[in-house]
Amino acid sequence: MEVTAPRAERETGKESPPSSARTFVPAVLVLAGTVVSLVGLSWDAQWHADVGPDTFFTLPHLFLYSGSAMSGLTSLAVVLATTSARRSGRLIDPRVGGHAVRVFGGTFTAPLGYLVSGTGAAMFLLYGLWDQWWHTLYGFDAVLESPPHIGLMLSITVTMVGSVLVFAAAKQHRWSTPGLVGSAVVLLSFNFVTVAGLQLLNGLVNAFLVGMAVLTVLVWFVLGEFTRRAGVLLAVAAGLSVSQVVLWWFSPWAARIYADMVDLPLRDYVDGVPVIPALIPMSIVAVAALAEAVMWAGRKAGLPVRVTAASAGALSATLIASFSPLQDGVVYGAPLPDSAGLFATGLVAAASGAFAALAGRRFGALLTGLAPETRRQRA
Amino acid sequence: MRWFVYRWRRRSATVAAFVLAALAVGAATPATAQEYQPVDVVHTERVQAGPYELTVGFSTWPVRALQSLDFTFSPAGGIAGKAGTLTVISPQGTESLVAPLARHPRERETWGLDIYALEQEGSWTFRFELNGPEGPGTGELRDLVVLAQPGPPLALSWSISTIPLLGLVAFLAVALLRDRARRMREALP
Numbered sequence: 001m002e003v004t005a006p007r008a009e010r011e012t013g014k015e016s017p018p019s020s021a022r023t024f025v026p027a028v029l030v031l032a033g034t035v036v037s038l039v040g041l042s043w044d045a046q047w048h049a050d051v052g053p054d055t056f057f058t059l060p061h062l063f064l065y066s067g068s069a070m071s072g073l074t075s076l077a078v079v080l081a082t083t084s085a086r087r088s089g090r091l092i093d094p095r096v097g098g099h100a101v102r103v104f105g106g107t108f109t110a111p112l113g114y115l116v117s118g119t120g121a122a123m124f125l126l127y128g129l130w131d132q133w134w135h136t137l138y139g140f141d142a143v144l145e146s147p148p149h150i151g152l153m154l155s156i157t158v159t160m161v162g163s164v165l166v167f168a169a170a171k172q173h174r175w176s177t178p179g180l181v182g183s184a185v186v187l188l189s190f191n192f193v194t195v196a197g198l199q200l201l202n203g204l205v206n207a208f209l210v211g212m213a214v215l216t217v218l219v220w221f222v223l224g225e226f227t228r229r230a231g232v233l234l235a236v237a238a239g240l241s242v243s244q245v246v247l248w249w250f251s252p253w254a255a256r257i258y259a260d261m262v263d264l265p266l267r268d269y270v271d272g273v274p275v276i277p278a279l280i281p282m283s284i285v286a287v288a289a290l291a292e293a294v295m296w297a298g299r300k301a302g303l304p305v306r307v308t309a310a311s312a313g314a315l316s317a318t319l320i321a322s323f324s325p326l327q328d329g330v331v332y333g334a335p336l337p338d339s340a341g342l343f344a345t346g347l348v349a350a351a352s353g354a355f356a357a358l359a360g361r362r363f364g365a366l367l368t369g370l371a372p373e374t375r376r377q378r379a
Numbered sequence: 380m381r382w383f384v385y386r387w388r389r390r391s392a393t394v395a396a397f398v399l400a401a402l403a404v405g406a407a408t409p410a411t412a413q414e415y416q417p418v419d420v421v422h423t424e425r426v427q428a429g430p431y432e433l434t435v436g437f438s439t440w441p442v443r444a445l446q447s448l449d450f451t452f453s454p455a456g457g458i459a460g461k462a463g464t465l466t467v468i469s470p471q472g473t474e475s476l477v478a479p480l481a482r483h484p485r486e487r488e489t490w491g492l493d494i495y496a497l498e499q500e501g502s503w504t505f506r507f508e509l510n511g512p513e514g515p516g517t518g519e520l521r522d523l524v525v526l527a528q529p530g531p532p533l534a535l536s537w538s539i540s541t542i543p544l545l546g547l548v549a550f551l552a553v554a555l556l557r558d559r560a561r562r563m564r565e566a567l568p
Contacts, residue, residue, distance in 0.1 A: 052484035052493050053415040116550070123543050130539065137530045139439070139447035140494055147533070151540035158543050264415070268481035366554050369561075 020173050023095045027166045027179060029074040030117050034160045034186045037067030038243075039250070041153075041190060042276035043258075045144060046251035050270045051259045054140050056132075059258050064152075065128075071159045072121025075114040083109045098169035098370040112370060113169050117162025123155035145197045153194040160187040164367075168226060171371035177227055184219050185239035189247070191215055192279040206337065206345045209324050212281070213317035213349045217356040218363075220291070220316070221309060225364025230292065237288030240280055247277040271332070278331050283323040291316045309361055310354040317353020318346045418449040418486045424523075428463075428507045429516015431455065435505065436489075444528040447496040452480060453489040454509065461511035465490075470501025470525075480507070500527045 040063025047060050055061075078097060085092050086109040092100050097111025110118070131148035143149070160183065167179035195211035202208060220233045251274045259266060281287070291312040298308025322342065328334040337345075422440035426433040436451035454461055458480075467476035475498070483491025497503055505520040530536070 054494065055415070119546075120543070127540070127543075134530075134536075138445055138496070143447070143496065147536040147540035150537075151543065154541065154543035154547075158547060161547060265484070265487065267484060269479050362555070363551065366551075366558055369558060 022093065023170045023173060024175060026074050026078045026096065026114070027170060030071045030114070030159070030163045030166055031179060031183055031186070033067045033069070033071030033074065034156070034163050034183070034190070035067070036063055036070060037156050038186050038190045039247075040064035040067055041193065042247045042251045042274070043254045045193070045275040046255040047258065049275050050252060050255045050266055051264055052267055053264060068121045068124040068156060068159065071117055071163070072124070075118030075121060075162065078114040079108055079110040079118060082111055095170050095172060095371075097166050111169070113162050113165035115162075116165055117159045120155050120158030120160070120162055123158060124152060127151040127155050144193065145199065150194060150197045153190070157187065157191055157194060160190060163187075165370060168367040169370050177229070177232070180223055180227065181232065181235045181239055184223055184236045185243055188216060188219055188236070188240055189243045189280060193276055196279070204341055204344045205348045206321070206341065209321040209345055210317075210349045210352055212279075212324065213320040214352045214356045216284070216320055217313045217317050217353045218360045220288070221313065221357045221360025222364040222367065225361040226367045230296065233288045233291050234285070237284040240284050244277045244280040244282070248274045251276065273331055281320050281324055282327050283319060287316050287319045290319070306358060306361070309357040313357025313360075314350040314354040317349040317356065321349035322346050415485055418451055418483060418491065420451060424520055426505075426507060426518045426520045428509045428518030430513035431461070431509045431511065431516050431518075433507055433509070433518065435520055441526055442497060442523065443526045444500045445496050445498060446529060447494040449483065449485070449491060449493055450495060451483055451486055451489045451491040452507065454511075457488065458482070458490055461509060463507055463509035466506040466508075467497070468504040468506060470499065470503060497525045500525050
């Protein structure tokens with residue numbers, strides 16, 4: 001694989017013609033595919049919790065497959081169109097998914113963003129086969145964090161990362177930032193489940209809570225650095241809350257409607273708590289507001305951005321990891337962890353959160369290289 | 380401009396065709412209740428919980444770690460008018476599940492656990508605390524032997540399943556290294 005500047009641009013130095021629609025439509029389709037996957041996941045988890053019986057062709061499963069199919073086929077279409085454009089010497093617009101990359105020795109030319117989103121969708125297919133084989137060996141388990149399920153969810157995550165890249169590459173367009181925020185919201189909402197796989201590492205420190213906090217801080221600071229706009233952290237947090245509210249209503253409702261459709265009863269003793277949205281921290285907007293305030297105060301005091309970001313990251317991660325057990329107490333009536341565990345988890349979350357904020361800033365700066373007109377070039 | 384519009388329309392038609400194909404997959408006929416098979420009990424054990432005799436059914440025998448199966452819990456005379464709690468105790472003595480006895484989703488006339496797996500090999504205990512017309516009663520199914528997990532070692536399964544994550548990390552590492560090399564080149568006089 002080789003990263004190349006678009007040939008037409010390199011040879012002629014000309015910018016490709018501006019075209020918002022050509023950039024917008026596939027970007028939105030990839031994002032829409034990830035939204036369908038998120039809805040399918042939440043519905044499926046609720047189905048298992050409230051109803052139970054499982055087959056390969058349940059409606060929530062079909063949502064999961066359709067989401068990846070939608071993102072994957074859109075990515076494939078863009079890659080084929082880009083390959084065709086390159087072969088016929090036409091201009092390649094790097095706003096459509098970022099700079100082009102040669103794949104398989106130049107057989108294909110793929111915009112980096114769509115290459116990543118398409119690769120995630122292709123891996124989803126492979127992990128679907130791995131999951132089927134797993135079921136023949138271990139039964140049709142409903143274990144969310146089984147190895148093949150984590151593989152499937154990580155594959156969808158790769159597609160979601162591709163969605164972030166695609167919207168970042170379209171930075172010249174007004175809709176880039178809302179698209180980025182939407183992609184980040186979907187990525188985070190979905191991956192609070194994936195990090196549940198870390199529960200296997202739980203000891204004194206709750207690795208799951210640390211993972212959840214670190215992921216949130218990382219994504220926040222990627223977007224913060226890339227957009228350089230105050231309020232982006234808050235926008236992502238608000239989006240997460242909207243996602244939580246919508247899925248909180250939708251998932252149990254859809255599970256019940258579907259159970260009625262296929263004439264299956266609900267389980268006895270259904271607790272009524274929506275599984276996936278209950279993972280999203282309810283404190284997220286308050287924590288984001290605090291992080292924004294720390295960043296604002298740091299700027300005002302003239303502190304180095306690294307120091308302010310690390311402080312905001314540490315604080316945010318600690319709060320997210322500390323409030324989540326309280327949330328479980330309120331929602332599920334779960335007992336609070338002992339103070340030693342809470343303290344150790346908070347400490348590890350603080351250190352990891354500081355690191356995640358700095359890493360996020362670095363990755364955010366990297367993203368600017370994906371967009372054809374970077375902040376550096378404009379300055 | 381007209382050529383571009385034409386090309387765009389042609390491309391959007393292709394994209395639309397792909398999306399419609401994806402949605403068609405999504406709209407495929409979903410499963411119906413008839414496709415969910417009733418529980419096929421292949422082995423049973425008896426437990427005396429006070430005045431109640433309970434039959435514990437297994438859809439797979441012997442039981443292996445991580446392999447999910449259906450369990451049924453049928454008190455003599457049926458479940459009507461009876462209630463209770465199930466506690467599943469691991470070989471280490473920890474309570475891995477404490478839950479009210481609920482009807483099995485595919486075998487509604489008995490209590491049960493559907494597609495449930497015991498995580499590790501060893502000797503497990505199922506404790507039943509029942510209450511009904513004849514008062515309370517407690518009984519245990521002890522020494523339920525769970526054999527070693529089938530298939531590849533879990534470490535290998537997890538290694539295979541985390542390839543997308545490792546790929547993402549490798550992708551970011553390569554991007555960071557290239558960016559650093561570019562910055563160094565730009566810094567040269």
